[in-house]
Amino acid sequence: xxxxxxxxxxxxxxxxxTAGSVDDGKxxxxxxxxxxxxxxxxxxxxxxxxxxxxxxxxxxxxxLLTDGLKAEREQGITIDVAYRYFATPKRKFIIxxxxxHIQYTRNMxxxxxxxxxxxxLIDARxxxxxxxxxxxxxxxxxxxxxxxxxxNKMDLVEYSEERFDEIVKAYKNFSSxxxxxxxxxxxxxxxxGDNVVDRSDKTPWYGGGTLLHHLETVHVGADRNLQDCxxxxxxxxxxxTDAHRDFxxxxxxxxxxxxxxxxxxxxxxxxxxxxxxxxxxxxAPLDKAFPPLSVTMTLKDDIDLSRGDMLVRANNQPxxxxxxxARICWLSESPLNSATRYVLRHxxxxxxxxxxxxxxxxxxxxxxxxxxxxxxxxxxxxxVRIKTASPLLTDGYKENRSTGSFILVDPSTHLxxxxxxxx
Amino acid sequence: MSDSNYNLDHxxxxxAESMYVLREVAAQxxxxxxxxxxxxxxxxxxxxxxxxxAPGRIPMPLVHxxxxxxxxxxxxxxxxxxxxxxxxxxxxxxxxxxxxGKVKEETGANASRNRLQTTTLIDTIEEHQFDACVGGAxxxxxKARAKERFFSHRDDFxxxxxxxxxPELWNLFxxxxxxxxxxxxxxxxxxxxxxVWNYILRENxxxxxxxFAHERMxxxxxxxxxxxxxxxxxxxxxxxxxxxxxxRTLGDLTITGAFESNxxxxxKIIDEVSATRITERGGRMDDKRSExxxxxxxxxxxx
Numbered sequence: 001x002x003x004x005x006x007x008x009x010x011x012x013x014x015x016x017x018t019a020g021s022v023d024d025g026k027x028x029x030x031x032x033x034x035x036x037x038x039x040x041x042x043x044x045x046x047x048x049x050x051x052x053x054x055x056x057x058x059x060x061x062x063x064l065l066t067d068g069l070k071a072e073r074e075q076g077i078t079i080d081v082a083y084r085y086f087a088t089p090k091r092k093f094i095i096x097x098x099x100x101h102i103q104y105t106r107n108m109x110x111x112x113x114x115x116x117x118x119x120x121l122i123d124a125r126x127x128x129x130x131x132x133x134x135x136x137x138x139x140x141x142x143x144x145x146x147x148x149x150x151x152n153k154m155d156l157v158e159y160s161e162e163r164f165d166e167i168v169k170a171y172k173n174f175s176s177x178x179x180x181x182x183x184x185x186x187x188x189x190x191x192x193g194d195n196v197v198d199r200s201d202k203t204p205w206y207g208g209g210t211l212l213h214h215l216e217t218v219h220v221g222a223d224r225n226l227q228d229c230x231x232x233x234x235x236x237x238x239x240x241t242d243a244h245r246d247f248x249x250x251x252x253x254x255x256x257x258x259x260x261x262x263x264x265x266x267x268x269x270x271x272x273x274x275x276x277x278x279x280x281x282x283x284a285p286l287d288k289a290f291p292p293l294s295v296t297m298t299l300k301d302d303i304d305l306s307r308g309d310m311l312v313r314a315n316n317q318p319x320x321x322x323x324x325x326a327r328i329c330w331l332s333e334s335p336l337n338s339a340t341r342y343v344l345r346h347x348x349x350x351x352x353x354x355x356x357x358x359x360x361x362x363x364x365x366x367x368x369x370x371x372x373x374x375x376x377x378x379x380x381x382x383x384v385r386i387k388t389a390s391p392l393l394t395d396g397y398k399e400n401r402s403t404g405s406f407i408l409v410d411p412s413t414h415l416x417x418x419x420x421x422x423x
Numbered sequence: 424m425s426d427s428n429y430n431l432d433h434x435x436x437x438x439a440e441s442m443y444v445l446r447e448v449a450a451q452x453x454x455x456x457x458x459x460x461x462x463x464x465x466x467x468x469x470x471x472x473x474x475x476x477a478p479g480r481i482p483m484p485l486v487h488x489x490x491x492x493x494x495x496x497x498x499x500x501x502x503x504x505x506x507x508x509x510x511x512x513x514x515x516x517x518x519x520x521x522x523x524g525k526v527k528e529e530t531g532a533n534a535s536r537n538r539l540q541t542t543t544l545i546d547t548i549e550e551h552q553f554d555a556c557v558g559g560a561x562x563x564x565x566k567a568r569a570k571e572r573f574f575s576h577r578d579d580f581x582x583x584x585x586x587x588x589x590p591e592l593w594n595l596f597x598x599x600x601x602x603x604x605x606x607x608x609x610x611x612x613x614x615x616x617x618x619v620w621n622y623i624l625r626e627n628x629x630x631x632x633x634x635f636a637h638e639r640m641x642x643x644x645x646x647x648x649x650x651x652x653x654x655x656x657x658x659x660x661x662x663x664x665x666x667x668x669x670x671r672t673l674g675d676l677t678i679t680g681a682f683e684s685n686x687x688x689x690x691k692i693i694d695e696v697s698a699t700r701i702t703e704r705g706g707r708m709d710d711k712r713s714e715x716x717x718x719x720x721x722x723x724x725x726x
Contacts, residue, residue, distance in 0.1 A: 010432065011430070012430050012436065013431075013433040013436050013437075080588065081570065082569040083562045083569055083570070083613070084563075084569065085562070085563045085613070087615070087617070091433075092433040092615075092618075106590055107590070109590075109592065110590045110591060113592040113593045114592075114593060114594075221429060221430045224429065226429055234443070234446050234447065234450060235446040235449055235476075237476060237478075237479045238479065239478050239479035239480065241478075241479070241480070243478070247479075249478075251476075252446075253439065253442075253443045258429070280477070281474065282473070282474035283477055290429050292431075292436060292440070293435070294438075294439040294440075294442035294475065296477070331590045343599070345597065346595075402593070402594075405592070405593045406595070407593075407595045407597065409597055411599075414597070414599035414600055414601065415589060415597075416589050416590050416591075416592075416597045419592045
């Protein structure tokens with residue numbers, strides 16, 4: 001049996017992130033997508049309508065649909081990553097909705113880490129702002145290959161083509177310094193719904209599709225690494241029951257590559273070779289497996305393999321290293337301390353790590369390198385050198401999101417203090 | 424090589440994510456458990472766990488907090504599932520918590536044991552020293568849940584602090600904790616109600632009969648239909664009548680609203696869920712107490 005693949009008319013799952021501040025209409029846009037795609041239920045809408053009238057707002061404030069926590073409703077701000085779901089007949093969507101203010105950089109990074117695409121909102125009246133740069137840089141750093149720039153509040157600039165073109169030009173100029181391959185520009189009004197789900201008759205000069213149409217059809221399958229076989233062992237299954245006395249299965253999520261029974265594999269770090277016997281999901285054998293499937297592999301030989309080890313192919317191996325150059329985002333209120341031994345978690349492996357050098361801090365508004373002040377505190381981005389107590393099996397993040405990413409944990413507080421990408 | 428052969432349908436992708444989360448729980452924690460309510464979400468979690476650890480047994484017990492107000496069908500289903508999987512079952516009893524004098528039963532027509540079960544749950548966690556409790560909650564259920572992590576940290580008092588959650592990046596889950604603290608883990612975070620139903624259909628997962636349309640004595644209260652039982656305090660004007668109903672969620676007898684339906688197969692239920700315009704928790708009296716009812720209960724250590 002092969003893993004179930006999508007029928008040709010269905011495009012599976014798209015994860016995207018939105019970043020923005022209260023004023024640029026992000027919550028309204030998400031509310032609009034949910035509302036116009038009929039993903040809002042009557043009781044949710046009633047709750048929002050009554051909350052809107054209580055606040056003395058004319059009409060329904062769609063942003064109230066997404067601002068979930070009490071503190072947020074009171075202050076009218078979004079302070080954490082909130083996940084939203086909607087589906088159309090073509091696709092299922094997961095939105096990571098994040099606040100846009102600089103003090104929430106870590107939330108943006110979190111939201112972007114699992115996304116395929118980012119929506120960047122620009123207020124048509126204000127054009128590119130610092131936060132536009134910040135969001136775009138984070139999208140680029142976190143390896144998002146697709147960005148949709150929504151020029152919002154077009155109703156407030158009389159749906160001006162000239163204004164739209166100006167913003168497109170400015171954004172293209174800025175983004176040429178980033179590493180994003182696919183950028184789309186769409187003139188919208190989230191408040192009135194122009195070009196969000198339905199085409200607007202107020203922008204006859206705009207020849208492209210609506211935002212939803214783009215989200216439904218954008219092709220992200222090619223973003224998955226199907227070339228370099230990497231299988232971090234997550235858990236070893238040894239039932240030791242009468243029926244399965246000798247069964248030994250290596251459970252894990254395929255990080256990259258296409259795997260088939262009969263493939264020759266190498267176990268790292270031991271370097272021992274074997275051949276894949278079966279690839280299982282539950283009891284069902286697969287004839288091939290690929291990311292992001294969770295499978296159990298059995299091998300023809302009895303080799304020693306445990307959590308944190310990795311199966312790869314002999315002719316295509318990750319780098320084994322104890323010194324990493326990486327870009328990190330600092331997530332903790334306590335600043336980076338070069339004397340602390342952090343726990344570095346990479347794939348399914350934990351190692352002790354020290355940050356031996358801060359090469360530079362990155363000003364995420366201007367993208368400039370700051371080399372004279374390298375104190376790294378919450379929401380800062382930096383390029384660092386890390387030394388680990390034992391070798392890690394890494395690839396560059398650009399080539400492989402799974403084997404190119406890591407987190408740092410402070411062993412005294414158990415808190416996740418940094419997120420890092422290799423290369 | 425054409426990559427169109429390598430697109431997964433979204434249920435397969437969600438399944439892969441949930442299996443990964445469950446294996447991460449088994450790998451990172453010493454004493455994990457699955458909170459089993461007998462509802463469809465915890466049944467799906469249990470199914471995913473069976474799949475994630477096959478052909479081995481699920482390496483953690485199922486924990487059921489029995490309010491004493493459960494539907495008898497739920498309990499019968501629980502026992503047969505546990506037997507089929509060869510799983511270990513631990514039951515925490517709300518009645519025992521009440522008898523010990525730690526909590527007081529609510530009185531009046533709207534009395535429910537919903538809130539009381541938090542105390543029993545926390546006691547059970549402490550008694551067995553569970554360091555991770557896996558639940559079937561989903562982010563789409565309720566607005567306070569939209570910000571839940573997969574690994575959600577609880578302090579020594581089982582409290583959730585929504586403003587101070589650990590950032591969760593990629594699929595690198597951090598389950599490190601001090602003694603006495605524990606995690607709630609939600610493998611179905613990214614599923615919607617419809618995903619759950621479609622998956623149940625695809626995997627042919629057995630469910631308690633309560634989810635399917637059946638005849639039952641019920642009463643109407645406000646805009647709700649409640650199952651008639653010994654645990655429900657009837658008001659003078661309320662007269663039980665026979666109705667054709669089914670349940671969309673399975674909580675306690677006293678709070679779980681039924682609705683009139685003739686959906687007696689999974690296919691019909693999915694059609695009904697796809698067409699419905701009310702959220703599934705819209706039928707739960709416990710959420711209607713205030714706009715932030717769920718957030719407040721979660722902070723206290725509710726499921």
